[in-house]
Amino acid sequence: MKLRGDDGRGWRVRQQLDDAVVEELLAARTPAGADEVARTSAFLEELRGLAQGPPPPPSAALSKMLGAAPAPSAGR
């Protein structure tokens, strides 16, 4: 895996990521030999962390629906 497009001019360069690098990043792994995308990897970990909290309290209508769901069917 490699990154293409770096020409030494920092963030302004065209930064093309190949599919393998993209999938590594999305899987919360920093691609081997690609330290320059470590910041992106860390950001994705932050983004992933947003879904790790507790569930929001259900609305009154949803609470009612959850509580009013019919009893399990016979035979369970």
Add this chain to the structure above:
Amino acid sequence: MIEAARRHDPWAFTRLYQSLAPAVDAHLRAQGVREAEDVTSHVFLAVLSGCSSLHGDETQFRRWVFTIAHRRIVDSRRSDGRRPNVGSLAASGPAVPPGRSPAAEDDALRDLGTERVCRLLSALSTDQRCVLALRVVADLSVEDVAIALDKPPGAVKALQRRALAALRRRLSQEGDDGEAQG
């Protein structure tokens, strides 16, 4: 669990809500949906009313839930008629369940993190942000995102590639600015 939910087993509904609601809520917030908690409840009301007719495994169920969430996002954008409110995630922060009070320091640190996430996400287009959140927050595959958004898999791949490239540029800029100030 999915089979039990189809039979309207309350235990199964509660478990599904506990396992999927945090990701649905985070996805809605990442898209700038106002009152994401309320919309999350609307999503799960739709799930409850429709799951008895759903056929498929847990992966398909998860995709279906996020497809419903995506429709709610589209509805929200239409009714708002504006760009996503990227500050909503940071403004609301993660919900705290009744009876639980995490330390104020933990809350403050978490809010700082979500503010930064929102600011960086605002650099992306609506489609890029949506694809990225569905891949990362909802943990859907390219194929599942394609079905949820009704786009070809190739288009999803292109959007996620451009999203990551834009983020990389933004993060590099942020790093350069930090070094210049230091």
